[in-house]
Amino acid sequence: MEQNRNSVQNSTDRKPCLTGRGVTKVFGVGNKSMTAVDHVDFDFNEGEFVSIVGESGSGKTTLSKMLLGLISVTEGEIEFQGRKRDISTGAKRKEYWKNIQPIFQDPFSSYNIFYKIDAVLDDCLNMRGYRKAPKEEKDRMKEEACRFVNLKYSELTNKYPFELSGGQMQRLMIARIFLLKPKILMADEPTSMIDACSRATILDMLLKLRDEVNMTVIFITHDIGLAYYISDKVYIMEHGKFVESGPAETVILNPTADYTKRLISDVPKIYEKWDLDTVARDK
Amino acid sequence: MKNTIKQVFHSGKFLVGFYIFLFVLLLCIIYPLIVTYDPLEMVGSGNFYKPGTYISQQEAALDDGYIMNMDASEGKLALALGEDELAKIEEYLTKYAGITADQIDKSNLEAMVELWKSNYDPELKAKGLTSAKRKSYRRLDSELMDALNSSDVIIAKEDPESGELEEVKKIKGTNFVNTKDVVNKRTFVLGTDNFGRDVLTELVAATKVSLRIGLVAGLIATAIGLILGLVAGYVGGLVDNLIMFLTNLFTVIPSFIILILISYSVGTSARGVMMVAFIIGVTSWPWTTRSVRSQVISLRNRDHVNLSKLSGHSMARIIFTDILPYIASYVVMAMILQISSGILAEAQLSMIGLGPATTKVATLGLMMNWAMQYAAHLNGSWWAYFPVVIVIALISFSLNLMNTGLDQVFNPQLRD
Numbered sequence: 001m002e003q004n005r006n007s008v009q010n011s012t013d014r015k016p017c018l019t020g021r022g023v024t025k026v027f028g029v030g031n032k033s034m035t036a037v038d039h040v041d042f043d044f045n046e047g048e049f050v051s052i053v054g055e056s057g058s059g060k061t062t063l064s065k066m067l068l069g070l071i072s073v074t075e076g077e078i079e080f081q082g083r084k085r086d087i088s089t090g091a092k093r094k095e096y097w098k099n100i101q102p103i104f105q106d107p108f109s110s111y112n113i114f115y116k117i118d119a120v121l122d123d124c125l126n127m128r129g130y131r132k133a134p135k136e137e138k139d140r141m142k143e144e145a146c147r148f149v150n151l152k153y154s155e156l157t158n159k160y161p162f163e164l165s166g167g168q169m170q171r172l173m174i175a176r177i178f179l180l181k182p183k184i185l186m187a188d189e190p191t192s193m194i195d196a197c198s199r200a201t202i203l204d205m206l207l208k209l210r211d212e213v214n215m216t217v218i219f220i221t222h223d224i225g226l227a228y229y230i231s232d233k234v235y236i237m238e239h240g241k242f243v244e245s246g247p248a249e250t251v252i253l254n255p256t257a258d259y260t261k262r263l264i265s266d267v268p269k270i271y272e273k274w275d276l277d278t279v280a281r282d283k
Numbered sequence: 284m285k286n287t288i289k290q291v292f293h294s295g296k297f298l299v300g301f302y303i304f305l306f307v308l309l310l311c312i313i314y315p316l317i318v319t320y321d322p323l324e325m326v327g328s329g330n331f332y333k334p335g336t337y338i339s340q341q342e343a344a345l346d347d348g349y350i351m352n353m354d355a356s357e358g359k360l361a362l363a364l365g366e367d368e369l370a371k372i373e374e375y376l377t378k379y380a381g382i383t384a385d386q387i388d389k390s391n392l393e394a395m396v397e398l399w400k401s402n403y404d405p406e407l408k409a410k411g412l413t414s415a416k417r418k419s420y421r422r423l424d425s426e427l428m429d430a431l432n433s434s435d436v437i438i439a440k441e442d443p444e445s446g447e448l449e450e451v452k453k454i455k456g457t458n459f460v461n462t463k464d465v466v467n468k469r470t471f472v473l474g475t476d477n478f479g480r481d482v483l484t485e486l487v488a489a490t491k492v493s494l495r496i497g498l499v500a501g502l503i504a505t506a507i508g509l510i511l512g513l514v515a516g517y518v519g520g521l522v523d524n525l526i527m528f529l530t531n532l533f534t535v536i537p538s539f540i541i542l543i544l545i546s547y548s549v550g551t552s553a554r555g556v557m558m559v560a561f562i563i564g565v566t567s568w569p570w571t572t573r574s575v576r577s578q579v580i581s582l583r584n585r586d587h588v589n590l591s592k593l594s595g596h597s598m599a600r601i602i603f604t605d606i607l608p609y610i611a612s613y614v615v616m617a618m619i620l621q622i623s624s625g626i627l628a629e630a631q632l633s634m635i636g637l638g639p640a641t642t643k644v645a646t647l648g649l650m651m652n653w654a655m656q657y658a659a660h661l662n663g664s665w666w667a668y669f670p671v672v673i674v675i676a677l678i679s680f681s682l683n684l685m686n687t688g689l690d691q692v693f694n695p696q697l698r699d
Contacts, residue, residue, distance in 0.1 A: 065589075070592065097592075097593045098595075101593060102590070104586040104590070109586045109587060111590075112587045112604065112605050114608040123594040123596075
């Protein structure tokens with residue numbers, strides 16, 4: 001963790017990777033419209049570990065889908081590597097997706113259960129242009145990726161996703177990212193469906209990815225404690241707006257927004273009585 | 284896949300439906316191998332022969348035969364003395380012959396006949412005995428005497444030269460013929476229809492054609508419905524709106540009316556079996572489209588579809604590999620229902636005379652239509668339409684049962 005903290009300090013000279021100005025998403029029209037993300041600004045720099053923290057329904061996942069380019073942006077601009085992001089055609093989208101890849105919350109629904117898991121890894125190799133590479137080389141790369149996430153390729157190959165445990169599935173998702181080596185990793189609550197032991201390994205792998213490939217990791221979570229330990233930068237999201245943002249240290253140790261204070265006090269602490277007053281205050 | 288099939292074949296409902304359907308299917312395949320008559324051959328030259336075995340009268344009469352120590356008159360008596368006749372005898376005896384009711388035993392036919400013989404007076408003129416009634420008693424009397432008459436029947440042949448009759452054979456009441464010795468015979472298990480065609484053979488051929496119509500109609504309807512549903516659900520937006528507009532249009536107008544209009548407008552000459560199947564297919568897809576679309580919409584935003592998108596797969600590939608397998612079981616179930624409703628639609632269309640306009644093949648609907656036109660239901664020829672109804676009911680029952688069974692396997696919440 002100490003080494004992690006150090007990297008925060010010298011992050012000022014980093015190049016911007018993904019920036020957004022006034023990004024908004026409105027679902028529906030007229031009276032029934034619902035603003036999920038409301039004019040948010042953000043600057044994610046290269047190699048940063050950014051956390052977006054907020055409770056359920058605050059618009060975290062909607063924002064992540066917009067960043068991934070899976071849903072359209074109602075208003076506002078997203079810049080990728082200093083230039084306006086252009087995903088208007090299929091080919092441009094494909095090109096963009098070489099730079100940004102996700103890990104989803106639920107590993108059980110992230111796989112097509114009708115295909116063996118080799119298909120997922122093969123897709124990655126195809127995407128990186130290894131379609132015509134000899135089989136031995138492909139196998140070597142897949143093996144390397146699996147070793148990175150502490151899995152044995154020989155035990156996984158020819159298996160269907162449902163034959164794996166949740167932790168294995170999620171680690172395989174990280175192996176996928178390792179193969180693809182995108183500029184940005186969008187991790188949408190990757191640990192919320194996993195038990196505590198696997199959680200630590202998965203977080204460790206995400207940090208390792210960031211350090212090895214200089215990847216920007218956008219980590220979406222509802223757990224502010226977790227965000228504090230691993231992130232360089234934290235964005236606190238409430239009802240579609242960023243109420244507070246900045247270096248993790250500043251935001252969490254000296255919170256200014258009420259919402260942040262509440263989130264922090266909602267974290268149960270060992271050896272301390274859990275303060276539930278803040279929960280009541282909201283009602 | 285293997286497990287799913289295993290599970291499907293453990294479902295009781297599915298199995299029952301499957302076996303019934305298999306039975307019908309095997310009947311259609313095996314029966315024509317055994318009975319090789321032309322199913323539409325007009326064997327009989329009259330309407331609606333009763334079910335049974337028909338043997339050549341001439342052959343039976345000329346056969347050497349066997350003598351049996353059996354009184355043929357009793358059987359003949361039983362045949363002649365039905366409920367109505369017995370009631371008539373009883374009425375006469377009590378009203379005009381002065382016999383009390385307790386002296387009459389209706390179960391003992393011979394005693395009844397004796398009583399009649401000793402008490403009947405053809406010349407009786409009693410009060411209330413109209414001439415019409417008297418005549419009917421006389422008819423009854425002569426019928427009874429015929430039945431009791433055990434005199435021999437003489438078979439004679441005309442001599443072509445002299446023109447005289449020559450006795451060939453005397454047939455006694457005790458003469459019998461083994462049906463095996465009669466070469467010319469034909470069994471109609473379900474009688475014949477109005478054209479004198481063997482109903483059972485025709486029924487098997489008709490079932491085959493109807494199943495084919497159902498299959499073609501079901502395949503067409505499922506294919507159209509599936510493609511439109513997949514596109515509408517996955518692409519969304521304007522395309523979805525357009526397709527749903529079309530689908531709603533077809534849903535609002537009863538498809539049976541469209542079916543009638545189309546089959547009327549294509550004309551008699553073009554309305555073959557496959558044409559009818561095609562017409563049924565292209566009018567029954569909206570239901571499949573709607574349900575496939577809603578399934579696809581719920582799948583479209585699943586993580587594995589998003590992941591596939593982000594892996595740079597094309598839309599066609601995502602639809603075929605990431606969406607279609609997930610709804611395949613549902614589509615199979617929908618197709619089973621479409622086949623069943625296709626068979627029913629053909630029967631309905633044919634009943635009102637808009638089915639295949641051909642006399643070369645029989646379908647279940649056409650058989651119903653013929654039976655109705657020749658008033659089989661009015662003259663009591665149940666064999667001309669009842670087996671057809673049973674077969675239609677069996678097919679749609681078995682298909683629906685299979686569908687329910689599959690539904691329970693694929694939606695565990697429905698299991699009880």
